[in-house]
Amino acid sequence: MSRAVLIAVAALSLLGMSIHPGQAQQAQQAQPPQPNAKPFQPEAAGMTVQPAGRFLYLIKGGSGANTAFYVTQKHVIAVDAKMTAEAARQMIAEIAKVTSNPLSILIITHSDGDHVNGLAGFPPGLTIMASEGTKNEMEEAFKDEKMAALRAYLPTQTHSSEANLRTPMPDGKLALISLYHFGPAHTSGDTVVLFHNEKTAFVGDLAFTGRDPLIHRQKGGTPIGYIETLKKMIALPAEKYLSGHADPLTKDDLKALLKSMEDKLAKVKELIARGKTLDEIKAAMGVPAQASGRWPSLIEVMYLELTEKR
Numbered sequence: 001m002s003r004a005v006l007i008a009v010a011a012l013s014l015l016g017m018s019i020h021p022g023q024a025q026q027a028q029q030a031q032p033p034q035p036n037a038k039p040f041q042p043e044a045a046g047m048t049v050q051p052a053g054r055f056l057y058l059i060k061g062g063s064g065a066n067t068a069f070y071v072t073q074k075h076v077i078a079v080d081a082k083m084t085a086e087a088a089r090q091m092i093a094e095i096a097k098v099t100s101n102p103l104s105i106l107i108i109t110h111s112d113g114d115h116v117n118g119l120a121g122f123p124p125g126l127t128i129m130a131s132e133g134t135k136n137e138m139e140e141a142f143k144d145e146k147m148a149a150l151r152a153y154l155p156t157q158t159h160s161s162e163a164n165l166r167t168p169m170p171d172g173k174l175a176l177i178s179l180y181h182f183g184p185a186h187t188s189g190d191t192v193v194l195f196h197n198e199k200t201a202f203v204g205d206l207a208f209t210g211r212d213p214l215i216h217r218q219k220g221g222t223p224i225g226y227i228e229t230l231k232k233m234i235a236l237p238a239e240k241y242l243s244g245h246a247d248p249l250t251k252d253d254l255k256a257l258l259k260s261m262e263d264k265l266a267k268v269k270e271l272i273a274r275g276k277t278l279d280e281i282k283a284a285m286g287v288p289a290q291a292s293g294r295w296p297s298l299i300e301v302m303y304l305e306l307t308e309k310r
Ligand SMILES: [Zn+2]
Pocket: 110, 112, 186, 205
Protein backbone atom coordinates (compact mmCIF):
# COMPACT_ATOMS: atom_id res chain seq x y z
CA MET A 1 0.00 0.00 0.00
CA SER A 2 1.47 3.36 -0.99
CA ARG A 3 2.03 6.14 1.50
CA ALA A 4 -0.68 8.25 -0.20
CA VAL A 5 -3.21 5.46 0.30
CA LEU A 6 -2.19 5.06 3.95
CA ILE A 7 -2.74 8.77 4.49
CA ALA A 8 -6.11 8.47 2.79
CA VAL A 9 -7.08 5.57 5.03
CA ALA A 10 -6.06 7.59 8.09
CA ALA A 11 -8.11 10.59 6.97
CA LEU A 12 -11.18 8.49 6.28
CA SER A 13 -10.82 6.63 9.56
CA LEU A 14 -11.36 10.00 11.22
CA LEU A 15 -14.69 10.09 9.41
CA GLY A 16 -15.54 6.62 10.68
CA MET A 17 -14.94 5.31 7.19
CA SER A 18 -12.33 3.18 5.56
CA ILE A 19 -11.10 3.03 2.01
CA HIS A 20 -9.30 0.21 0.27
CA PRO A 21 -8.07 0.08 -3.28
CA GLY A 22 -8.33 -3.38 -4.82
CA GLN A 23 -10.82 -6.15 -4.27
CA ALA A 24 -14.15 -5.49 -2.59
CA GLN A 25 -15.02 -7.54 0.46
CA GLN A 26 -18.40 -8.42 1.88
CA ALA A 27 -20.07 -5.72 3.94
CA GLN A 28 -20.55 -6.76 7.54
CA GLN A 29 -22.82 -5.87 10.41
CA ALA A 30 -21.39 -3.19 12.68
CA GLN A 31 -22.52 -0.66 15.30
CA PRO A 32 -26.04 -0.23 16.69
CA PRO A 33 -28.58 1.70 14.61
CA GLN A 34 -28.59 5.48 15.09
CA PRO A 35 -31.10 6.72 12.55
CA ASN A 36 -30.85 10.47 12.11
CA ALA A 37 -32.37 11.03 8.69
CA LYS A 38 -35.00 13.78 8.59
CA PRO A 39 -38.38 13.13 6.95
CA PHE A 40 -38.18 13.24 3.19
CA GLN A 41 -39.31 16.43 1.39
CA PRO A 42 -39.36 15.99 -2.35
CA GLU A 43 -39.42 19.34 -4.15
CA ALA A 44 -37.50 22.61 -4.49
CA ALA A 45 -37.34 25.27 -7.18
CA GLY A 46 -35.77 23.83 -10.31
CA MET A 47 -34.23 20.89 -8.51
CA THR A 48 -35.92 17.68 -7.43
CA VAL A 49 -34.75 15.05 -4.99
CA GLN A 50 -36.07 11.53 -5.39
CA PRO A 51 -35.29 8.47 -3.28
CA ALA A 52 -33.26 5.97 -5.30
CA GLY A 53 -32.88 3.40 -2.56
CA ARG A 54 -33.08 3.11 1.21
CA PHE A 55 -30.39 5.71 1.92
CA LEU A 56 -29.63 6.85 -1.62
CA TYR A 57 -31.15 9.87 -3.38
CA LEU A 58 -31.06 11.21 -6.94
CA ILE A 59 -31.01 14.98 -7.55
CA LYS A 60 -32.34 16.10 -10.91
CA GLY A 61 -32.58 19.61 -12.37
CA GLY A 62 -30.72 22.81 -11.66
CA SER A 63 -27.76 23.62 -13.87
CA GLY A 64 -25.81 20.49 -14.76
CA ALA A 65 -26.24 16.74 -14.79
CA ASN A 66 -28.08 14.57 -12.28
CA THR A 67 -26.23 14.00 -9.03
CA ALA A 68 -26.74 11.60 -6.13
CA PHE A 69 -26.12 11.41 -2.41
CA TYR A 70 -25.91 8.64 0.14
CA VAL A 71 -26.81 9.29 3.77
CA THR A 72 -24.54 7.22 5.99
CA GLN A 73 -24.72 7.00 9.78
CA LYS A 74 -22.76 10.21 10.36
CA HIS A 75 -21.92 11.60 6.93
CA VAL A 76 -23.10 12.24 3.40
CA ILE A 77 -21.30 10.93 0.34
CA ALA A 78 -22.30 12.78 -2.85
CA VAL A 79 -21.66 11.96 -6.48
CA ASP A 80 -20.98 14.76 -8.98
CA ALA A 81 -21.10 18.50 -8.51
CA LYS A 82 -23.59 20.17 -10.92
CA MET A 83 -22.42 22.85 -13.38
CA THR A 84 -22.45 26.12 -11.44
CA ALA A 85 -21.55 27.15 -7.90
CA GLU A 86 -25.15 28.31 -7.48
CA ALA A 87 -26.54 24.90 -8.50
CA ALA A 88 -24.06 23.25 -6.14
CA ARG A 89 -25.23 25.41 -3.23
CA GLN A 90 -28.82 24.52 -4.11
CA MET A 91 -27.82 20.83 -4.16
CA ILE A 92 -26.25 21.20 -0.70
CA ALA A 93 -29.45 22.90 0.53
CA GLU A 94 -31.50 19.98 -0.82
CA ILE A 95 -29.28 17.48 0.97
CA ALA A 96 -29.73 19.48 4.21
CA LYS A 97 -33.52 19.01 3.91
CA VAL A 98 -33.01 15.23 4.04
CA THR A 99 -30.27 14.95 6.68
CA SER A 100 -28.28 17.09 9.09
CA ASN A 101 -25.20 14.92 8.48
CA PRO A 102 -22.22 16.79 7.00
CA LEU A 103 -21.14 16.20 3.42
CA SER A 104 -17.71 14.58 3.76
CA ILE A 105 -16.91 12.87 0.49
CA LEU A 106 -17.65 13.95 -3.07
CA ILE A 107 -17.09 11.42 -5.84
CA ILE A 108 -16.63 12.77 -9.39
CA THR A 109 -17.66 10.40 -12.21
CA HIS A 110 -15.78 12.27 -14.96
CA SER A 111 -14.40 15.66 -15.91
CA ASP A 112 -17.19 17.18 -18.02
CA GLY A 113 -18.24 20.68 -16.99
CA ASP A 114 -21.84 19.72 -16.24
CA HIS A 115 -20.50 17.30 -13.59
CA VAL A 116 -17.61 19.31 -12.08
CA ASN A 117 -17.93 23.05 -12.66
CA GLY A 118 -20.18 23.42 -9.61
CA LEU A 119 -17.30 22.35 -7.34
CA ALA A 120 -16.60 25.99 -6.41
CA GLY A 121 -19.95 26.03 -4.58
CA PHE A 122 -18.88 23.26 -2.18
CA PRO A 123 -17.25 23.92 1.19
CA PRO A 124 -13.46 23.59 1.26
CA GLY A 125 -11.79 20.56 2.82
CA LEU A 126 -13.93 17.84 1.27
CA THR A 127 -12.44 14.50 0.32
CA ILE A 128 -12.86 14.51 -3.46
CA MET A 129 -12.45 11.15 -5.18
CA ALA A 130 -11.99 10.50 -8.90
CA SER A 131 -9.98 8.37 -11.27
CA GLU A 132 -6.46 9.43 -12.23
CA GLY A 133 -7.66 10.17 -15.79
CA THR A 134 -10.42 12.44 -14.50
CA LYS A 135 -8.00 14.32 -12.26
CA ASN A 136 -5.65 14.86 -15.22
CA GLU A 137 -8.52 16.17 -17.37
CA MET A 138 -9.68 18.49 -14.57
CA GLU A 139 -6.15 19.85 -14.11
CA GLU A 140 -6.00 20.53 -17.83
CA ALA A 141 -9.41 22.25 -17.93
CA PHE A 142 -8.70 24.33 -14.81
CA LYS A 143 -5.60 25.89 -16.42
CA ASP A 144 -8.11 28.24 -18.05
CA GLU A 145 -8.14 31.51 -16.04
CA LYS A 146 -11.95 31.43 -16.06
CA MET A 147 -11.70 28.16 -14.11
CA ALA A 148 -9.24 29.47 -11.48
CA ALA A 149 -11.80 29.12 -8.65
CA LEU A 150 -11.98 25.37 -9.32
CA ARG A 151 -8.26 24.74 -8.82
CA ALA A 152 -8.79 24.30 -5.08
CA TYR A 153 -11.17 21.39 -5.81
CA LEU A 154 -8.97 18.91 -7.62
CA PRO A 155 -9.49 15.31 -6.50
CA THR A 156 -7.70 14.60 -3.23
CA GLN A 157 -7.77 10.83 -3.78
CA THR A 158 -7.47 9.03 -7.08
CA HIS A 159 -7.84 5.44 -8.20
CA SER A 160 -6.51 3.76 -11.33
CA SER A 161 -9.06 0.94 -11.52
CA GLU A 162 -10.91 0.50 -8.22
CA ALA A 163 -11.36 1.96 -4.74
CA ASN A 164 -13.69 0.82 -1.94
CA LEU A 165 -15.29 2.73 0.90
CA ARG A 166 -16.82 1.11 3.96
CA THR A 167 -18.98 3.12 6.29
CA PRO A 168 -21.57 2.45 9.03
CA MET A 169 -25.15 3.18 8.01
CA PRO A 170 -28.16 4.48 9.99
CA ASP A 171 -29.52 0.90 10.20
CA GLY A 172 -26.31 -0.29 11.86
CA LYS A 173 -25.11 -2.21 8.83
CA LEU A 174 -21.77 -1.53 7.22
CA ALA A 175 -22.14 -0.25 3.67
CA LEU A 176 -19.68 -0.94 0.89
CA ILE A 177 -19.30 1.56 -1.92
CA SER A 178 -17.06 0.61 -4.84
CA LEU A 179 -15.60 3.01 -7.39
CA TYR A 180 -14.71 1.30 -10.65
CA HIS A 181 -12.82 2.68 -13.60
CA PHE A 182 -13.26 0.07 -16.33
CA GLY A 183 -11.10 1.87 -18.91
CA PRO A 184 -11.62 4.80 -21.29
CA ALA A 185 -15.23 5.07 -22.51
CA HIS A 186 -17.12 8.41 -22.48
CA THR A 187 -13.83 10.08 -21.41
CA SER A 188 -10.45 8.70 -20.33
CA GLY A 189 -11.46 8.50 -16.67
CA ASP A 190 -15.10 7.47 -16.14
CA THR A 191 -15.96 6.04 -12.73
CA VAL A 192 -18.96 3.85 -11.90
CA VAL A 193 -20.03 4.13 -8.25
CA LEU A 194 -21.66 0.94 -6.94
CA PHE A 195 -23.69 1.20 -3.73
CA HIS A 196 -23.65 -2.50 -2.89
CA ASN A 197 -26.30 -2.36 -0.14
CA GLU A 198 -28.68 -0.58 -2.51
CA LYS A 199 -27.92 -2.80 -5.54
CA THR A 200 -27.65 0.50 -7.41
CA ALA A 201 -24.86 2.10 -9.43
CA PHE A 202 -24.37 5.74 -10.36
CA VAL A 203 -22.86 5.65 -13.85
CA GLY A 204 -22.50 9.31 -14.87
CA ASP A 205 -22.49 9.54 -18.67
CA LEU A 206 -21.96 5.83 -19.29
CA ALA A 207 -25.65 5.34 -20.09
CA PHE A 208 -28.04 7.43 -22.14
CA THR A 209 -31.54 6.70 -23.37
CA GLY A 210 -33.39 8.16 -26.34
CA ARG A 211 -30.17 9.29 -27.98
CA ASP A 212 -26.75 7.90 -28.84
CA PRO A 213 -24.12 8.09 -26.12
CA LEU A 214 -21.77 11.03 -26.29
CA ILE A 215 -18.11 10.05 -26.58
CA HIS A 216 -15.39 12.65 -26.16
CA ARG A 217 -12.50 11.53 -28.35
CA GLN A 218 -10.57 14.67 -27.41
CA LYS A 219 -10.56 13.37 -23.83
CA GLY A 220 -9.58 9.85 -24.79
CA GLY A 221 -13.15 8.57 -25.01
CA THR A 222 -13.71 5.53 -27.24
CA PRO A 223 -16.78 3.66 -28.55
CA ILE A 224 -14.98 0.30 -28.30
CA GLY A 225 -14.05 1.11 -24.69
CA TYR A 226 -17.62 2.28 -24.02
CA ILE A 227 -18.92 -1.11 -25.20
CA GLU A 228 -16.44 -2.94 -22.94
CA THR A 229 -17.40 -0.71 -20.01
CA LEU A 230 -21.11 -1.37 -20.62
CA LYS A 231 -20.45 -5.14 -20.43
CA LYS A 232 -18.74 -4.68 -17.07
CA MET A 233 -21.55 -2.45 -15.81
CA ILE A 234 -24.11 -5.10 -16.79
CA ALA A 235 -22.09 -7.72 -14.89
CA LEU A 236 -22.22 -5.71 -11.64
CA PRO A 237 -24.49 -6.85 -8.79
CA ALA A 238 -26.83 -3.91 -9.49
CA GLU A 239 -30.51 -3.76 -10.41
CA LYS A 240 -30.73 -0.01 -10.96
CA TYR A 241 -28.42 2.39 -12.77
CA LEU A 242 -28.57 6.13 -12.12
CA SER A 243 -27.47 8.23 -15.10
CA GLY A 244 -26.33 11.82 -15.37
CA HIS A 245 -28.87 12.51 -18.09
CA ALA A 246 -31.69 9.96 -17.89
CA ASP A 247 -34.25 8.53 -15.52
CA PRO A 248 -33.06 5.51 -13.51
CA LEU A 249 -32.30 2.60 -15.83
CA THR A 250 -32.51 -1.18 -15.49
CA LYS A 251 -30.04 -3.87 -16.55
CA ASP A 252 -32.30 -4.52 -19.57
CA ASP A 253 -31.95 -0.86 -20.59
CA LEU A 254 -28.16 -1.27 -20.49
CA LYS A 255 -28.35 -4.52 -22.48
CA ALA A 256 -30.42 -2.72 -25.15
CA LEU A 257 -27.89 0.12 -25.27
CA LEU A 258 -25.03 -2.38 -25.57
CA LYS A 259 -26.74 -4.19 -28.45
CA SER A 260 -27.48 -0.94 -30.28
CA MET A 261 -23.84 0.17 -29.96
CA GLU A 262 -22.49 -3.22 -31.03
CA ASP A 263 -24.84 -3.25 -34.05
CA LYS A 264 -23.82 0.27 -35.08
CA LEU A 265 -20.11 -0.46 -34.66
CA ALA A 266 -20.43 -3.65 -36.76
CA LYS A 267 -22.30 -1.75 -39.48
CA VAL A 268 -19.73 1.08 -39.61
CA LYS A 269 -16.94 -1.51 -39.74
CA GLU A 270 -18.66 -3.30 -42.64
CA LEU A 271 -19.19 -0.07 -44.61
CA ILE A 272 -15.54 0.94 -44.08
CA ALA A 273 -14.49 -2.50 -45.37
CA ARG A 274 -16.62 -1.87 -48.46
CA GLY A 275 -14.63 1.32 -49.09
CA LYS A 276 -17.36 3.80 -48.11
CA THR A 277 -16.44 7.36 -47.10
CA LEU A 278 -17.57 8.96 -43.85
CA ASP A 279 -20.26 10.95 -45.70
CA GLU A 280 -21.54 7.81 -47.41
CA ILE A 281 -21.60 5.95 -44.08
CA LYS A 282 -23.50 8.80 -42.41
CA ALA A 283 -26.01 8.81 -45.28
CA ALA A 284 -26.39 5.02 -45.15
CA MET A 285 -27.02 5.12 -41.40
CA GLY A 286 -29.42 8.06 -41.43
CA VAL A 287 -27.07 10.50 -39.70
CA PRO A 288 -27.21 14.15 -40.89
CA ALA A 289 -24.02 15.27 -42.72
CA GLN A 290 -23.57 18.08 -40.18
CA ALA A 291 -23.76 17.24 -36.47
CA SER A 292 -26.86 18.83 -34.96
CA GLY A 293 -25.31 19.56 -31.55
CA ARG A 294 -21.88 20.61 -30.33
CA TRP A 295 -20.41 17.14 -30.71
CA PRO A 296 -19.83 14.78 -33.63
CA SER A 297 -22.33 11.93 -33.97
CA LEU A 298 -21.60 8.50 -32.50
CA ILE A 299 -21.29 7.15 -36.07
CA GLU A 300 -18.58 9.71 -36.86
CA VAL A 301 -16.73 8.91 -33.64
CA MET A 302 -16.90 5.20 -34.49
CA TYR A 303 -15.62 5.89 -38.00
CA LEU A 304 -12.71 7.96 -36.69
CA GLU A 305 -11.75 5.30 -34.18
CA LEU A 306 -11.93 2.47 -36.71
CA THR A 307 -9.93 4.33 -39.37
CA GLU A 308 -7.40 5.95 -37.05
CA LYS A 309 -3.84 5.63 -38.30
CA ARG A 310 -1.75 4.21 -35.50
ZN1 LIG B 1 -20.16 13.83 -19.67
